[in-house]
Amino acid sequence: MSEARTDFPANSEVGTGSEQVPVRPMEFRRWVEGLPKYFAADGDIAMSHVLAVLSSTFPEGEKFFVRSVAAVRDQITDPRLRADVEGFIGQEEMHGREHQVLNDRLAQHGYPTRGIDSYVRGLYWVRERIQTKKVNLAFTAALEHYTATLAELLLTDEEARKAVGKPGARDILTWHALEESEHKAVAFDVYKAMGGGEFMRIFVMFLTDLLFILETSIMGVVSIAMDRDARRHPVKLARSLARLPKSPFVSWRAVRILAEYHRPGFHPNDRDTRQLIAEWREALFGREGQLTEVLAS
Ligand SMILES: [Fe+2]
Ligand SMILES: [Fe+2]
Numbered sequence: 001m002s003e004a005r006t007d008f009p010a011n012s013e014v015g016t017g018s019e020q021v022p023v024r025p026m027e028f029r030r031w032v033e034g035l036p037k038y039f040a041a042d043g044d045i046a047m048s049h050v051l052a053v054l055s056s057t058f059p060e061g062e063k064f065f066v067r068s069v070a071a072v073r074d075q076i077t078d079p080r081l082r083a084d085v086e087g088f089i090g091q092e093e094m095h096g097r098e099h100q101v102l103n104d105r106l107a108q109h110g111y112p113t114r115g116i117d118s119y120v121r122g123l124y125w126v127r128e129r130i131q132t133k134k135v136n137l138a139f140t141a142a143l144e145h146y147t148a149t150l151a152e153l154l155l156t157d158e159e160a161r162k163a164v165g166k167p168g169a170r171d172i173l174t175w176h177a178l179e180e181s182e183h184k185a186v187a188f189d190v191y192k193a194m195g196g197g198e199f200m201r202i203f204v205m206f207l208t209d210l211l212f213i214l215e216t217s218i219m220g221v222v223s224i225a226m227d228r229d230a231r232r233h234p235v236k237l238a239r240s241l242a243r244l245p246k247s248p249f250v251s252w253r254a255v256r257i258l259a260e261y262h263r264p265g266f267h268p269n270d271r272d273t274r275q276l277i278a279e280w281r282e283a284l285f286g287r288e289g290q291l292t293e294v295l296a297s
Contacts, residue, residue, distance in 0.1 A: 016090075023086075
């Protein structure tokens, strides 16, 4: 895992996106081949399950984001936002594809990634038949604030990166985090460009808070309950569960960043992450950038 990246697909089928939201073809399959079951730091059982659950929701969740934005892209008149939308779609498609690679590896270890994938697919199938395009965009913008928050925590907090543990899983999440920061305002701006109002935006965020916490908690409990290896080590599992509330991902800082979205007049770029993005672009993809060497150090 110490070599520079040389395995980018030569002929990418994806678009190039925009300067702010570039599309980077990635190929992580080889990188996750040796990933152990408990890939979080110190073989932490609960954190491995939490990350596996999150990763399991991404492919279908991100397809929903893409459909929501693509449904209105022809109505966007601002050429810059149109270019960013193309970048957003390309980035999210690539995230879904590469998280599927990680999820396939996790499924080999017995994580219920396929069950969660089917549940999320079914849920959006139903919801998209009930919700308007604007409501779909409001949910996409709300969930994008969740991913942008997780991304900011991961990119600014070394403890958070350490908590993810093994290279492979950490590589995918750090690359994903950079791109979530790059496109954090796109779905929001599309929602606004389609005339989305503040009341619906904030109301949908409250619903998202409820659904996100409820669903990921239930999925996490089910995932751990199905894990025979974890049940064989009850003390280790209990210690791991006790550590979870102290994780950087469930910190007050995380709650504070998430809460900002509920403020009327909020815009994702109110949190200035330009410097953070520049640093991580250079670290991961700069001329000297060597993805795994940076992450493994
Ligand atoms: Fe994503
Ligand atoms: Fe995203």
